[in-house]
Amino acid sequence: MDQDEGQPANTGRRRLLGAVALGTVIGASTGLAGGAALTAPGAPPARVTCDGSRRFAGKVVMITGATSGIGRAAAEAFAAEGARVAFCGRREELGAEVEHAIRRDGGDALYVRADVRNPAEIDDFVARAIEAYGGLDIALNNAGISFSKPLHETEPDEWDDLQDTNVRGVFLAMRAQIPRMLARGGQIIVTSSVNIVGARPGLGAYNASKRALAGLIQTAALEYADRGIRVNGICPGATDTEMIRRQAGFMDAPDAAWRTAVGLWARGNVHGLQRVAAPHEIAAAILAMASPEMTYLNGSMFFVDGGMTASL
Numbered sequence: 001m002d003q004d005e006g007q008p009a010n011t012g013r014r015r016l017l018g019a020v021a022l023g024t025v026i027g028a029s030t031g032l033a034g035g036a037a038l039t040a041p042g043a044p045p046a047r048v049t050c051d052g053s054r055r056f057a058g059k060v061v062m063i064t065g066a067t068s069g070i071g072r073a074a075a076e077a078f079a080a081e082g083a084r085v086a087f088c089g090r091r092e093e094l095g096a097e098v099e100h101a102i103r104r105d106g107g108d109a110l111y112v113r114a115d116v117r118n119p120a121e122i123d124d125f126v127a128r129a130i131e132a133y134g135g136l137d138i139a140l141n142n143a144g145i146s147f148s149k150p151l152h153e154t155e156p157d158e159w160d161d162l163q164d165t166n167v168r169g170v171f172l173a174m175r176a177q178i179p180r181m182l183a184r185g186g187q188i189i190v191t192s193s194v195n196i197v198g199a200r201p202g203l204g205a206y207n208a209s210k211r212a213l214a215g216l217i218q219t220a221a222l223e224y225a226d227r228g229i230r231v232n233g234i235c236p237g238a239t240d241t242e243m244i245r246r247q248a249g250f251m252d253a254p255d256a257a258w259r260t261a262v263g264l265w266a267r268g269n270v271h272g273l274q275r276v277a278a279p280h281e282i283a284a285a286i287l288a289m290a291s292p293e294m295t296y297l298n299g300s301m302f303f304v305d306g307g308m309t310a311s312l
């Protein structure tokens, strides 16, 4: 599996300790799909129930970082509800796979390879999405990376790369998207994290980036409300994606070992649902935020963490 550029290599399999570090890492929730670890406190639903809703029919959605994880789940969910979805990420094979999966299921999607650290690539992504779909209604600025390291061992380049991706990348995306929304309004949702209210050792760079996003989100929410653009943040708890699996050193481990480790970790660290989220559960919350009836949501940081922050 690809390593994100700029992320340190895994420091070796940490086994269950890795699962503990996992909490250290992202700081959220629980258990997983399938396997014994999932059965006790409650597994996530296998998929979002499809009731035929098409809340986003006719809408154009743009997502950064949808080649995997939360972004991919959101792309698939928006498309399933009628949106035309343009998305980016650097891994072209996965981008093509996601686009194909959405189209195979009857949805409309466009993958554009773009690195959020590169202003020209982001501008090109936004331009191509608008050229293909004729406008922009909802932007999910989701691309992000993480690593876990004590501050004094963090190289300046590692720090810069994380901030360039997680913070500057969101700024660049908003800078390209907002002019396209000024005429007819729109919505921007940014993926932050529960780490904005609870720090974890080893996550100095990540925590700083996700808290910076709160400032960006709130400022934009105030600057553009009178132009019909609402801006909000979603703060997921620990979610079963490549990000936390990689960080825990389990990318090459069997799925069963990962499920057991993350399930055990979650039982001790997620004081509510006692399991980590499945990506589609976070996607469901994103769609709820973006849905037509949420007209008064602006400048909010929406926590979807299984109860984890309730225990702080």
Ligand SMILES: NC(=O)c1ccc[n+]([C@@H]2O[C@H](COP(=O)([O-])OP(=O)(O)OC[C@H]3O[C@@H](n4cnc5c(N)ncnc54)[C@H](OP(=O)(O)O)[C@@H]3O)[C@@H](O)[C@H]2O)c1
Binding pocket: 004, 026, 028, 064, 065, 066, 067, 068, 069, 070, 071, 088, 089, 090, 091, 092, 094, 114, 115, 116, 117, 142, 143, 144, 145, 146, 165, 191, 192, 193, 194, 235, 236, 237, 238, 239, 240, 241, 242, 243, 244
């Ligand atoms: N998983 C969690 O527990 C958790 C909790 C709270 C918040 N979050 C946040 O959720 C977001 C999504 O992460 P995830 O958990 O779904 O992990 P993931 O599966 O690793 O997804 C990260 C996505 O970001 C993209 N990305 C990373 N760097 C990029 C770059 N320079 N340019 C373009 N795309 C880039 C990746 O695509 P490519 O690699 O193809 O470029 C990938 O699609 C992140 O902002 C993360 O901080 C995650």
